[in-house]
Each structure stands twice: as structure tokens, then as C-alpha cells.
Amino acid sequence: MSSGFLKRTEIEGRGRGLVASRPLKAGEIVLRDSPILLYSALPLINQSSVYCSNCFRTLSSSSSSSTSVVPCPSCSHHHVFCSQNCLSAALASSHSPWPCQALSRLRDCAPLLLEQPVEQQVQARFLVAAYHLALYSPSQFQILLSLEGAPDTTTAQFLHSLISSLCPPPSTLPVPFSLELTAALLAKDKHNAFGLMEPCSLHNSGQRAVRAYGIYPNASFFNHDCLPNACRFDYVDTAPDHNTDIIVRMIHDVPQGREICLSYFPVNENYASRQRRLMEDYGFTCHCDRCNVEANWSDRENGDDEDLVQEEEEEEEELMDEDDHDQMESSKGQGDTDFPHAYFFLRYMCDRENCWGTLAPLPPKDDGTASNIMECNVCGNLKDDQMTDASGVEDEHPMDD
Numbered sequence: 001m002s003s004g005f006l007k008r009t010e011i012e013g014r015g016r017g018l019v020a021s022r023p024l025k026a027g028e029i030v031l032r033d034s035p036i037l038l039y040s041a042l043p044l045i046n047q048s049s050v051y052c053s054n055c056f057r058t059l060s061s062s063s064s065s066s067t068s069v070v071p072c073p074s075c076s077h078h079h080v081f082c083s084q085n086c087l088s089a090a091l092a093s094s095h096s097p098w099p100c101q102a103l104s105r106l107r108d109c110a111p112l113l114l115e116q117p118v119e120q121q122v123q124a125r126f127l128v129a130a131y132h133l134a135l136y137s138p139s140q141f142q143i144l145l146s147l148e149g150a151p152d153t154t155t156a157q158f159l160h161s162l163i164s165s166l167c168p169p170p171s172t173l174p175v176p177f178s179l180e181l182t183a184a185l186l187a188k189d190k191h192n193a194f195g196l197m198e199p200c201s202l203h204n205s206g207q208r209a210v211r212a213y214g215i216y217p218n219a220s221f222f223n224h225d226c227l228p229n230a231c232r233f234d235y236v237d238t239a240p241d242h243n244t245d246i247i248v249r250m251i252h253d254v255p256q257g258r259e260i261c262l263s264y265f266p267v268n269e270n271y272a273s274r275q276r277r278l279m280e281d282y283g284f285t286c287h288c289d290r291c292n293v294e295a296n297w298s299d300r301e302n303g304d305d306e307d308l309v310q311e312e313e314e315e316e317e318e319l320m321d322e323d324d325h326d327q328m329e330s331s332k333g334q335g336d337t338d339f340p341h342a343y344f345f346l347r348y349m350c351d352r353e354n355c356w357g358t359l360a361p362l363p364p365k366d367d368g369t370a371s372n373i374m375e376c377n378v379c380g381n382l383k384d385d386q387m388t389d390a391s392g393v394e395d396e397h398p399m400d401d
């Protein structure tokens with residue numbers, strides 16, 4: 001991929017990545033990407049459908065309980081749509097006869113699958129969607145196969161045998177249906193899927209679930225950094241069209257040639273939790289600047305002293321606690337180059353309770369000056385950037401160069 005903003009290149013120890021083709025400004029939109037594949041993140045059987053099965057918009061509470069919701073004529077309440085248009089679009093693509101029947105068979109004839117954690121049921125949904133993509137758009141299926149992710153046939157065995165016995169893809173599949181292919185697909189999904197979150201208002205606790213997952217052909221090349229310089233936004237419920245596109249905006253200025261990275265999860269997690277997650281979910285050890293600093297913190301501050309961690313406190317421990325913040329404060333005195341994240345947290349982390357979203361400025365104004373309005377990529381909150389003056393001129397800060 002090469003655009004006016006980003007160039008794809010090989011990066012030592014990280015595979016392919018995206019670097020700035022020219023100096024990039026805070027707030028600039030560097031990528032707008034449409035999914036090649038979208039699938040629900042809900043269990044196979046869920047009583048009340050909250051989202052349209054085509055566009056994944058939230059069904060309004062009035063429409064979800066009334067006749068204005070349009071059900072699939074074959075599987076009825078299992079797949080409902082926000083409009084006749086969405087139903088027609090789905091019947092001609094993602095919810096055509098084979099995926100509709102395959103999901104029905106998995107729901108009705110695989111009691112063992114329904115006993116598995118939701119994660120595995122969602123993987124079954126992904127496989128149906130991926131095999132359907134092979135039938136429906138072989139070229140996009142090839143793009144999916146070209147993404148990063150090494151197959152693991154052991155973990156794929158259970159789902160592969162279910163699909164081959166209950167709902168094998170039609171013989172017109174352009175690639176041989178095999179355990180190896182199923183394993184490869186699951187690996188692509190694990191390393192590359194982006195979650196489209198449910199609306200913030202559904203949960204006050206800050207624990208937001210994912211409503212759907214998408215595979216985005218260009219955004220899949222962003223590598224991870226625990227102090228990202230860009231973040232992604234989605235507007236599933238508010239965008240008038242292409243509502244499942246994701247938009248990546250710069251958090252702050254970066255020079256030409258700098259790698260552009262996202263954080264694969266909220267930036268407030270502590271070192272031990274981040275490293276665990278990156279290894280388990282993405283198969284790598286992070287050596288970013290923030291990790292290099294935090295690797296030298298004591299075990300206690302990093303949250304990996306098992307004697308101190310009670311089972312029931314685990315979730316809380318995964319977030320940065322007061323000790324971490326004390327470490328930040330003391331390290332800050334050693335110079336900003338040793339510890340840029342105190343500045344990052346202050347300026348770019350949403351301060352709304354339990355949000356933990358990242359803030360990026362709105363796109364620059366027409367005359368090129370930076371916007372002083374910051375938008376949170378989780379709760380959508382807009383706030384004035386205290387560190388940009390009214391004319392859009394920013395304070396000098398350590399993350400620009």
C-alpha cells in the first residue's frame with residue numbers, strides 16, 4: 001500500500017508496517033478503510049438482537065421490539081435487519097443461503113459448540129464468513145490469506161471437524177477446504193481483526209464489549225506501540241454511509257519516515273498485562289520505548305508479583321495503579337526522553353471515568369492549523385486541548401520529533 005500519507009515497508013523484527021510518506025500533522029486522517037469481512041461478536045444463540053445483522057447499527061429500542069425490525073425470511077429472529085435495504089444487501093452477500101444455513105446448522109446441531117466460551121462460537125461465525133468470502137469474492141479472500149498469522153492446526157481441529165460434518169462449504173469453493181486452511185484463517189483473524197465496540201451508553205462500568213469484528217485490508221498493516229502516534233475511530237451508529245469503515249487519525253505530529261503505530265488495546269494497561277496480551281493474542285514481545293522503560297520497574301510496580309496478586313484482584317491489577325503513577329512521576333524528573341508517557345497520559349488519555357480511550361485532535365482546519373478540539377476514540381467525548389492555544393499553536397512537547 002502506498003498513499004499520500006503512508007508507505008508499506010518491511011520493518012526489522014516486526015514484519016510489514018506503515019511509515020509516514022511525508023511529515024504528518026496532529027489530527028490528519030491518514031487512512032479510511034472498509035472491511036472485507038464483518039461478523040457478529042455475539043454468541044450463536046442470543047435472545048434479543050440489539051444490532052442489525054448487516055450494518056451492525058444499534059437497533060433503536062423502539063424498533064427492536066416492534067414490527068419495524070426486518071427478520072431474515074429463513075432464520076427469522078436469529079438475524080434481524082434495521083431496514084428492508086439491509087436485508088436485501090445481506091441476502092445478496094454476507095447472509096446468502098449458504099452462510100444462513102451454515103449458522104442455523106451450527107446453532108441447531110452442535111450442542112457442544114454452544115457449551116464452549118463465546119470466543120469459540122464467534123470463531124465459528126468468522127469461519128463461516130471467511131469461507132463465504134472465498135465463494136463470493138475470491139480476490140478479497142486472497143487478501144485475507146495474505147495477512148500476517150501462522151496457522152496452528154491443533155486449536156483449529158474442533159471447529160474444522162464441526163464445519164466439515166455439519167455445513168461444508170459448497171464444492172464451488174475456489175480453494176481446497178482443509179484443516180490447514182481453517183487453521184490459517186483462524187490465525188489471520190486472531191492477529192488482524194478489529195473490534196467495533198458497542199455504544200458507550202450501554203455500559204457505565206467502562207467494560208465495553210465488542211459488537212462485531214472486521215478485517216480491514218489496509219489497517220491490518222499497522223504494528224503495535226504501547227505509546228501509539230495514531231489511533232482509530234469508528235462511527236458505526238452515526239455515519240450516514242460506510243458506517244463500518246474505520247478512520248485512523250494522527251495523535252500528534254510525526255516526521256517523514258517514522259513508523260505509524262496503533263495500540264492494540266487501551267494504553268492504561270500495565271507492563272506485565274500488556275506483554276502477556278501481546279504474546280497470547282499476537283505472538284510477539286514488545287520492545288517499544290515505553291516497555292523498555294517499564295521493564296526496569298520493580299515486579300510489584302509492573303503487576304507481575306504473583307504472591308501479591310489475589311485472584312479476585314486480577315482485573316484491577318491489570319490497570320495502572322497508584323504505584324505506576326508514582327513511578328511515572330519520579331521518572332519524569334529524570335527527563336522527558338526517559339519517560340515520555342507521563343506527558344502522553346496527561347494529554348492523550350481520556351479523563352472520563354472508566355473510559356481509557358485515546359484522544360486525537362479533530363482534523364486540521366482548512367488553513368492547515370491544528371484543531372484544539374480533542375476527540376476520544378472510545379466514548380466520543382470532545383474536549384478543549386489545554387496545550388493548544390486558541391490560534392491552534394501547540395506547546396512544544398516531547399512527542400513531535
Ligand SMILES: C[S@@+](CC[C@H](N)C(=O)[O-])C[C@H]1O[C@@H](n2cnc3c(N)ncnc32)[C@H](O)[C@@H]1O
Nearest residue numbers: 013014015016148191220221222223224282284
Ligand atoms: C496486525 S498485524 C501488523 C502487520 C504485520 N507486521 C504484517 O507483517 O502483516 C499484527 C502482527 O504484526 C506483528 N507486530 C505488530 N506490532 C509489533 C511490534 N511492536 N513488535 C513486533 N511485532 C509486531 C506481530 O506479528 C503481530 O501479530
